[in-house]
Amino acid sequence: MNFVEELRWRGLLHDIMPGTEEELAKGMVAGYIGFDPTADSLHVGSLLQIITLVRFQQAGHKPVALVGGATGMVGDPSGKSQERNLLSEEILHHNLKGIQAQLERFLDFDRGANSAEIVNNYDWFKSFTFLDFIRDVGKHITVNYMMAKDSVKKRLESEVGMSFTEFSYQLVQGYDFYYLWKHKNCVLQMGGSDQWGNIVTGTELIRRKDGGQAFAITSPLIKKSDGTKFGKTEGGNVWLDANKTSPYQFYQFWLSASDDDAANYIRIFTFFDQQEIEGFIAEHSKVPHQRNLQKILAKDITERVHGVKALETALKTTDFLFGSGSLDFLRSLTDNEVFNVFEGIPQFEISRPDFVNGYDALTLLADKTSIFPSKGEARKMIVGGGVSLNREKLGDVDKVFTVLDLINNQFLVAQKGKKNYFLIVVK
RNA sequence: GGGGGGAUUCCAGAGCGGUCAAAUGGGACGGACUGUAAAUCCGUUACUUCGGUUUCGAAGGUUCGAAUCCUUCUCCCCCCA
Structure with a gap:
């Protein structure tokens, strides 16, 4: 099964430029997806794009992951109703490192001709001057063309407007595509459906500037079945x-x-x-x-x-x-084993000298730990029957917890709602 | 430059001198039911030492009393030029 068919049955094909499937059928091609350094980690939303690159590689093609060292400095207006704040260079650098490390875990960099590659668009933008850019790139794309994009149109119609910086974003990303096409023979860009406009600016630039042809595939926005945001x-x-x-x-x-x-x-x-x-x-x-x-x-x-x-x-x-886990099970464990079971559960430490007289539930949950942001909120939820301590529903707001309540003389298990657990450690 | 309208609790949006911590809807969270599902129903949704305390763009003022009236300021929208 070829790459496009694979995406199709998985429901991952939102838009595809005519001719893309034929181009991929001719043999190995290079294709890329860009990742924004808006945080120092990717999230499950970007996981789809990572996996798409992996599928692309498995189909025998060469995946290129682009981290946006340059585009991250501008800020993609796609899907954003408001002008974004610029990230400082230190944060950007930190984010880039984190994202790059994550991408490296998924892709195969030792696979001969179709080994994966990671590129950073800062590398080709850092020495590209503004004047050169507007002469070499800007000249090929009309403002009329750029304004017709959804991401721009929406913002022009809205109250908040749009800065020149964000307006120019699509050109910057478009040039990425051009650069990779020119220098790495990369003929395909993929991404989420919100990227279609940016991607097409790239193929348009490639066409107008060099008369070349490039292709695009986008994936649908993932939503939960109730229509709310995924992730x-x-x-x-x-x-x-x-x-x-x-x-x-x-x-x-x-x-x-x-x-x-x-x-x-x-x-x-x-x-x-x-x-x-x-x-x-x-x-x-x-x-x-x-x-x-x-x-x-x-x-x-x-x-x-x-x-x-x-x-x-x-x-x-x-x-x-x-599951069936009871407090007795916990009691049977060594401290290290307890910590192992609770790895990944939010934990709070309380100093033992302070704990000698014990704490009432509210102090414990809202003051000494930040399980609740305020005592009022803790009280409300206790009254509403939503809080358990040591797996027992807390009915009394004033109940005092002392050393006697500690499991293994050290732990308290707090539960907020059905699924949110916390471990309180008295040290 | 001229004229008009607006800024309310997470969001939308009522309130237009006391009965307003502020209707209603949405969202979020919690409970019941269940399968850690969906749907449904119910509750909560400023802080609190539960006496009170601080909120309705900002700062002043009028009043026994203001989200509601007045003044100035900031920001937004619309119409005319």
Whole structure:
């Protein structure tokens, strides 16, 4: 199955430029996807693009991952209703390093002719002067053409307007495509559907400047079946960096997907083939309460992103918190084993001397730890029946916790809602 | 340059001198039900030592009392030139 067919059955083909499929069928081509250094880690949203590059490579083509050292300095207005703040150079540099390290884990850099490559557009923009740019690049694209883009049109119609900087973004990204086409024979750019306009500016530049031809493929925006944004949890973005989103939280993110979403995600984010996936879905529909589809999905992605060891810990933690795990089980563990089970769960430390007289629940939850942002909020949720300590529902706001309540003379397990656990350690 | 309208709690959007911590809807969070699903129903949604305390673009003022009236300022929108 070729690359485009693969994307098609997985539901990952939003738009494709005519002739792209034929071009790919001729033999190995190089194609690229750009990654914005807006944070020092990629998140599950960008995971789709990473995996697309991997599929591209598996189909025998050469994947190029571009990190936006230059474009990151400008800021992509696509999909943004407001002018963005510029990132400082230190932050940008830090972010670039983080993202590059993540990309390196997924792609194969030792695969002969179609080895992956990572490039940074700062390398060809750093010595490109403004005057040279507007003469060599700007001259080929009309403002009329640029204004017709959705990302620009929307902002021109809105109250906030748009700076010249962001207006010029599509030209900068367009030149990236031109540069890679010219110097690395890269004829295809891929990306999310919001990138179509930017990508086409690139192919247009290639055509007008050198009479060349280049191609584009975009993927649809991933949404949850209820229409809300994909990749968000209560805590915010789901990151690929284990320090920002622990492997346990990452695993939980996929595991808690709804049936519809899981069936969708497994096609998008895993490498199982069509037959396997149809099998999983069919099995799942027979025994949906076992959540096997979610388990396969969560296991596969967590392992690919964080590795087997991290997956095992996440499974262990999940098993304890959502399975049959009792406090007795915890008591039977050594301190190190407890920490292992709770790896990836937010933890708070309280000093032992301060704890001698114990704390009432509110102080404990809102003051000594930041499980709740204020006592008022903690009180409300306790009254609403949403808080458990040591797996027992907390009915009394004034209940005092002392050394006697500590598990292994050291731990308290707090629970906010059904799924949010915290470990309090008295040291 | 002239004229008009607006800025309200996470968002949208009521309120137009006391009964307003502020309607309603959305979102978010929590509970029940369940399968860590979906749907549904219910609750919460400024802080608090639960006495109160600080909120309605900013700063002053009128009043016993202001989100509501007055003054100045900042920002936004619309119409005319």
